[in-house]
Amino acid sequence: MSFRCGNPDCAYAETGICVRRAEFPNPEEQCPDLRAGRQAATQAAPPTPLSTPAPPPAAEIEPELEAGRFWSGFALGAEEAGALLWAPETRLFTLMGGRDRGKTCWLTAAYILLANGFTDGFPYRFCGSRSLHGFQRLSDPAFKWSGPHDRILPRTTQASLRQPSFLHLAFKPRSYSVKRTTHVLLTDMPGEWFQNWADDGSRALPETLEFLPRTDGFLLAVDAQQAVADRAYRKDVRYLLDRTVALAQHSQAVRRPIAIVLTKYDAIVKKVPVPSLTSRKDPAAWGPLEPSLRSLVTALGDLPSGTPWDIFPTAAFSRPAAQPVGVLAPLAFLLDTTTRPMPLEPRSAPREYRGDFFEVFRSEGL
Numbered sequence: 001m002s003f004r005c006g007n008p009d010c011a012y013a014e015t016g017i018c019v020r021r022a023e024f025p026n027p028e029e030q031c032p033d034l035r036a037g038r039q040a041a042t043q044a045a046p047p048t049p050l051s052t053p054a055p056p057p058a059a060e061i062e063p064e065l066e067a068g069r070f071w072s073g074f075a076l077g078a079e080e081a082g083a084l085l086w087a088p089e090t091r092l093f094t095l096m097g098g099r100d101r102g103k104t105c106w107l108t109a110a111y112i113l114l115a116n117g118f119t120d121g122f123p124y125r126f127c128g129s130r131s132l133h134g135f136q137r138l139s140d141p142a143f144k145w146s147g148p149h150d151r152i153l154p155r156t157t158q159a160s161l162r163q164p165s166f167l168h169l170a171f172k173p174r175s176y177s178v179k180r181t182t183h184v185l186l187t188d189m190p191g192e193w194f195q196n197w198a199d200d201g202s203r204a205l206p207e208t209l210e211f212l213p214r215t216d217g218f219l220l221a222v223d224a225q226q227a228v229a230d231r232a233y234r235k236d237v238r239y240l241l242d243r244t245v246a247l248a249q250h251s252q253a254v255r256r257p258i259a260i261v262l263t264k265y266d267a268i269v270k271k272v273p274v275p276s277l278t279s280r281k282d283p284a285a286w287g288p289l290e291p292s293l294r295s296l297v298t299a300l301g302d303l304p305s306g307t308p309w310d311i312f313p314t315a316a317f318s319r320p321a322a323q324p325v326g327v328l329a330p331l332a333f334l335l336d337t338t339t340r341p342m343p344l345e346p347r348s349a350p351r352e353y354r355g356d357f358f359e360v361f362r363s364e365g366l
Helices: 032-043 078-084 104-114 132-144 192-210 224-229 231-250 284-298 328-339 357-363
Strands: 089-096 125-126 166-173 182-187 219-224 258-263 309-315
Touching: 078 125, 078 166, 078 182, 089 104, 089 328, 104 132, 104 166, 104 219, 104 258, 104 328, 166 357, 182 328, 192 231, 219 224, 219 231, 219 328, 224 231, 224 258, 231 284, 258 328, 309 328, 328 357
Parallel strands: 089 182, 089 219, 219 258, 258 309
Antiparallel strands: 125 166, 166 182
């Protein structure tokens, strides 16, 4: 029987013997305890094997994921970037500059070149990204840009970005004999954060730019058009570079390269032709840009000896459908200077002469 008797002392369902069999010749028909048990079993009958419970709504399903294993595909937050920075093959490059300096356009143009294979002269192979959706979200408005009067990309503002944000790229040298992969984190921060740092110093670092001491290389975005025409702007750029140089002086053992990225150079290229590669570190070779660059070169003179730096003219979006120019050069410079094996400095161990005359001769190799 699939039901129990209503009498707790009866085991009719297991044994088939009614505990009140002396009272009822036919217990199944006459025993009120068995009828009560049958009725209760019928009302509480379990569902048939063919019936299955309805699945929960999709919004209530929360897959159990291992922390740190999966990536959203958009910009990396501080925790994700921090976990990646533990690896020795990771490089953090900080893209600095105030608001409307062309930082986001430079990032987007670099991605467009890498994604489409326009990498002539770039000595590294693009081999992946953990923020492809983030790059794609930046590049979609760029492809829709129709002319100089429209904004190419929306600004990265403090309202839309409260925590540090990083974009990820992975590279390998074009030499197939070298299998080393370098992971690059590029910052995508509001310009106001860097302006606050230039004005307030270390007080502006917590909760915004606290990652700066971990930086492996700097990209200082300088609006070329404003650098020619606006003296106040040139002072702002100098203040920011002074902060960067002071940060570099605190760690003399590390040589963090600095790339001066002249953005929007297409706006002044007719007035300021691009100097040759051998003369770009000479401010006099830049014509109308000389006052601005001379001030920056003077500040760079206070870097720890041997710190690499260079100047790179770039044009991310000169006109619709035009290919970006010079964008990958500063990235190649930072990759080269931060991944190149450094020669070991020879060190001589002091000789120790102890007591005995013959031990002195043995130490001299005689």
